[in-house]
Amino acid sequence: MNKSHELSKDEIKKCFLSYICYLFSAAYGLIKEPKAYGPIRLLCAAEKLLEILKEINLTDDYLENLLLSINEKKDELLSDGVKMEKFLEEVSLNLAVKLKEQA
Amino acid sequence: MELLEALKKRRSVRFFKDTDIDKTKIQSILEAATWAPTAGNVQPWFFVAVTEKNILANIKTFSPGIIGVPKAVIVACIDYERVKQFNISDESELLATIDLSMACQNLMLAALEYGIGTCAVRSFNQVAVAKILDLPETIKPQLLIALGYPAKVPPAPPKLPLNEVVQYEKYGGIENE
Numbered sequence: 001m002n003k004s005h006e007l008s009k010d011e012i013k014k015c016f017l018s019y020i021c022y023l024f025s026a027a028y029g030l031i032k033e034p035k036a037y038g039p040i041r042l043l044c045a046a047e048k049l050l051e052i053l054k055e056i057n058l059t060d061d062y063l064e065n066l067l068l069s070i071n072e073k074k075d076e077l078l079s080d081g082v083k084m085e086k087f088l089e090e091v092s093l094n095l096a097v098k099l100k101e102q103a
Numbered sequence: 104m105e106l107l108e109a110l111k112k113r114r115s116v117r118f119f120k121d122t123d124i125d126k127t128k129i130q131s132i133l134e135a136a137t138w139a140p141t142a143g144n145v146q147p148w149f150f151v152a153v154t155e156k157n158i159l160a161n162i163k164t165f166s167p168g169i170i171g172v173p174k175a176v177i178v179a180c181i182d183y184e185r186v187k188q189f190n191i192s193d194e195s196e197l198l199a200t201i202d203l204s205m206a207c208q209n210l211m212l213a214a215l216e217y218g219i220g221t222c223a224v225r226s227f228n229q230v231a232v233a234k235i236l237d238l239p240e241t242i243k244p245q246l247l248i249a250l251g252y253p254a255k256v257p258p259a260p261p262k263l264p265l266n267e268v269v270q271y272e273k274y275g276g277i278e279n280e
Contacts, residue, residue: 018164025228026167033226041167075118075255078170 007056015052022048039084043070043077062098066091109215114259116220118171119251128217129154129175129250135213136179139206147185147199148206149242151178161235166247168226173249178232179207184241200245207246220253 007015026041050067053059059067069091077084104112129152136150153159154175162176163169169176181199189195211221224247232244270276 018160021164021231022167025165025231028228029167029226037226044167044170074170075257078117079257079260 012056015055019045019048019052036081039088040078043074043084043088046070047074104216106212109212111259113211113215114220114257115222116251116253116256117222117249118254119173119220119249120254121172122174122252124154124174124219124250124252126154128219129177132210132213132217132219132250133177136177136206136210139202139209141202141205142198143189145185145188145198145202147181147183147189148203149180149182151180151236151238151244152176153178153236158235162227162232162247165231165235166224166227168224169222169247169249171249171251171254173222174251175249177210177248177250178236178244179203179210179246179248180238180242180244182242203245207248210248214248214250218252219250220256222249223247224249 023045026045030038030041047067047070050059050063050070053063054067073083073087077087133150133152136148137146139148141147152175153162159173159176162178163172181196181203183199186195186199189198191198207223211223214221225245227244227247229244232247233242236244238244
C-alpha cells in the first residue's frame with residue numbers, strides 16, 4: 001500500500017539516510033567478500049531504492065512491476081548466478097527501452 | 104527432533120514470517136550456545152539478543168547479508184578481554200573464532216528444535232553494528248544470526264560425496280582394502 005502522503009520530510013530523509021547506510025556497508029563489505037556478492041548487493045540496493053520511491057509516491061506501474069519482479073524472484077536469483085545474469089540482462093534491455101521512450 | 108535429522112534439516116533461512124519469537128525460547132537458544140566446546144573453558148563469546156524493532160531495523164540497515172526481515176538477531180561477539188585467558192600469543196584469536204563458531208552452530212540447532220529458522224550472516228558492517236549496540240572496544244561482533252519462523256525454506260544444497268572430503272586412516276586411504 002502506498003502511504004507516501006503520510007511521510008514527513010524528516011521521515012523521507014531517514015529513508016534515504018538508511019539507504020545510504022546500506023550502500024556504504026555493502027561497499028565496505030565487498031572489499032573482502034566474494035565477487036558473486038556484488039550483483040546481489042546491487043540488486044538489493046535497487047530493490048530498496050524502488051521501495052523508497054514507492055513509499056514517497058514517486059513510482060509508476062513500470063517501477064512497481066520491477067519491484068514486484070525482484071521481490072518474487074530474489075530468492076532464486078540469490079542462489080543461482082546464471083538466473084541472476086539472465087534476469088539482469090532482461091531488466092537492462094527493458095530499462096533501455098523505457099529510457100528511449102522517455103527521450 | 105533427533106540430532107542427526109536436525110543436522111541435515113537445518114537450512115540458511117532468509118525469509119521470515121511476521122511472527123514474534125517468545126523470549127523464553129530465545130533464552131533457551133542462547134543457553135544452548137553456551138554449552139559449546141571451548142578451549143580451556145575460556146568461553147570467549149558474548150551474545151547480544153536484539154528483538155526491539157528500531158534496533159533491529161538499524162542493524163539490518165548496516166547488514167547487507169540480512170536479506171529478509173528477521174524477528175530477532177543474535178549478535179555473536181568475541182570478548183577480547185577473555186581471549187587473553189588463552190594465554191598464547193599467536194593462536195588466541197583463532198581459538199576464539201573456533202569456539203564462537205561452535206557456539207553458533209549450537210544456537211542454530213537449538214532454534215531449529217523450536218521450529219525457528221536461522222541464517223548466519225558475516226556480511227555486516229562490524230564497526231557500525233558495534234556502535235549501534237554500544238559495545239565496549241574489547242567486545243567485537245563477528246557473526247549475526249538472523250532468527251524468525253521460516254516463510255521459505257530453501258532446498259538442501261548439493262553436498263560433495265563423502266569420499267571426496269573424508270578418508271580413513273591416512274591421506275589416500277588404505278590400498279587393497
